[in-house]
Amino acid sequence: MTHSSLASSKVPALKWIIISPLKLDVIAPALGRICVSPAQFIAEDFGPHARVNRRTRVINLSHDYGYLTTSYYCSLLADARGVRCLPTVSSVIHATWKRLHSDSFAALELALNEADCAAATVGRVEIVSYFGRADHPDLQGFTRKVFDAFRLPAMKISLAHKNGRLHIRDIDSVSLAHIEADSAAFNESLNEFSGHAWGEDNNAQVAPKYWLAILYxxxxxxxxxxxxxxxxxxxxxxxxxxxxxxxxxxxxxxxxxxxxxxxxxxxxxxxxxxxxxxxxxxxxxxxxxxxQSILRCCNKVYLQEMLKKHNIPTPGAQFLYRRQKAMPLIDPAGFPKVLKVPDGSFSRGVYKVTSQADLESRAAEMFKKSEIILLQDFVKSDFDWRIVVIGGTPLFACKYFMARGHWQIYNHASSAANKGDADTGDAVCVPIADVPDFVIDTALKACAVIGDGLYGADIKEIDGQAVVIEINDNPNIDAGVEDQILKDTLYQTVLEHFKTRIDRR
Structure with missing residues (x-):
């Protein structure tokens, strides 16, 4: 590496490049963001103090996204250079050929005619939206959906009334003159969308570089x-x-x-x-x-077959099919057994059966929800190991004890007495170093079958062997429980995993 390239590598990478034919003073300056002309973008002329990497994003502002126009080529070149661009070249084509959006128009008009949204359109013939933001809070749900469909940074949505309902006449890009005249609103929306408004958080100890959404x-x-x-x-x-x-x-x-x-x-x-x-x-x-992890972990039939294929020890099991001629006869000595509906969670849809009659009765009820159910050998234990793995590395370990007087961690039968809350067993965190090696090894092998994300392997330790009960694709991380030992290090490790994977993009 030359001295000059080494020096340039120390320059912080750009977060955003804005391609704009607007006047230079229209878009407000911000850290990590530059504004360039289409000619500069095409020539990759970003100046000596600008460094682009795979995480740099491009906003392509234009009034004309027609095929083979300058803006079309800007989005095309961004895609060729491996840089994420708004709008993508596909969105540019779709915006021009609006017939491709005929299916989404129906859904958009449903959102447009919702009571609050419809009331906010009174007296309007058009709605202007920047990055999915509108000038009225009751329009936001609608304009966000339009933005998600068309991906145009600045949109003009023309409306019409017909038969007592609102209809979308047209969706087009906003003129550059309109943006220049409305620069304050445009810049506010741009800052919110690009994250610069978030950087104003006085409690932040480091300027935000990564943006993480947590769905809950x-x-x-x-x-x-x-x-x-x-x-x-x-x-x-x-x-x-x-x-x-x-x-x-x-x-x-x-x-x-x-x-x-x-x-x-x-x-x-x-x-x-x-x-x-x-x-x-x-x-x-x-x-x-x-x-893929959701698909693999959320169905116990799928999971059982995958673990079996990879020679990972599980309780003895077989699939019961609703259309099979007869229920298999189980030797009375083989009871109890466990019946599982394939997509249950938190011990729901899991039943212990103690006789052939009990098996047939319970199976008949469960077949109303699924064509196939899982019949497993019952493995008794005082607790289950939960080994949580992230990116192929053990994160933490817990012992989940059975609910008092019950065979599962959750006793949903006690819900009525507990005002809707199931009785649960205790959870005790254990240092990874104190977990038997064969338990950790089995957990890592089982989770590797699923992927390289965040998983929780539930394992019973029986006579010096580890038996995998199931793998969870979104294991519990509760304050006061799973973070007993690691404290903030637990949250840091998860976020560091996100950071590493984002940086690879």
Missing amino acids: DPQEVYPPSNKRALQNFIRVGRKMGFYVELITKANIDSLLEFDALFIRETTAVNDHTYRFAQKAAREDMVVIDDP
Whole structure:
């Protein structure tokens, strides 16, 4: 490496490049952001003190995104250079050929005609939106959806009334003259979108460099992380250069603004958590849990077959199929057994059966929800090991004890007596060094089958052997429980994993 290239490597990389044919003083200056003309971008003329890397993003401002125009080529070159650009070259083409959005128009008009949104449009013939932001709070849900569909930084949405309903006549880019006249609102929206408004947080000890969204459900009864843990991620993140924002399922149209997504809500293949993971993956974001991990961990039939294929020890098991001719006859000495619905979580959908009649009765009920269910040997133990692994490395270990007088960690049958809360067993963290090597080795081998994200392997230690019960794609991280030993180091390690993966992008 030459002396000059070494020196240039010490220059902080640009976070944003804004390609703008606007007057130079329209876009307010900000740290880590430069404004260049289309000619400068095409020639990669960014000046001696500007360094571009894989995490640099481009905003392509234009009034004309037509095919083979200058703006088209700017987005095309950004894509060729491996730099994320808004709009992408695909979005440029789609914006010109609006017929490609015929399906999304119906959904957009439903959002437009929601009561609050419709009321905010009274007297309007058009809505101007910058980066999905509008000038009225009741329009934000609609304009965010339009932005998510078209990806135009500055949009003009023309409206029409017909048969008592609002319709979208046209969606187009905003003229440069309009942006220049409305520069204050444009810059405010730009700062929010690009994260510079977040950098004004006086409590931040390091200027935010990474933007992490944490998906959670404030109403969830058994969330993977309690409220204190979520606040710890925010607090620790500030010290590490992360801006961490809690989002809910209503914020799916805002994912574009983040570098990474951390799902702290119980996942399922058939709900919004999987859709969030898929969308984040399509946007080339770092996401935990990724769609593949959710798919593999959330179905116990899939998981059982994968563990078996990789010779990872599990309790003896077989699949029961609703359409099979007869229920298998179990030797009375083989009871009790455990029946599992494939997509249960937190001990729900898991039942112990003690006789052939009990098996057939319970299976008949479970077949109403799934064509296949899992029948496993019952393995008795006082506790389960939970070995949590991140990026192929052990993070922490806990002993989860069975609920008092029950065979599972959660006793949902006690919910009525406990005003809706299940009785749960104790949880005790154990230093990784004190966990038997064969338990750790089995956990690492099992988690490697799933991927390289964050997983919790539930293991029973039986006669010096480790038996994998299941693998969780979003294991619990609760303040006061799983962080008993590591304290803030637990949150730092998770965030460091995100940082490393974001930097690889």
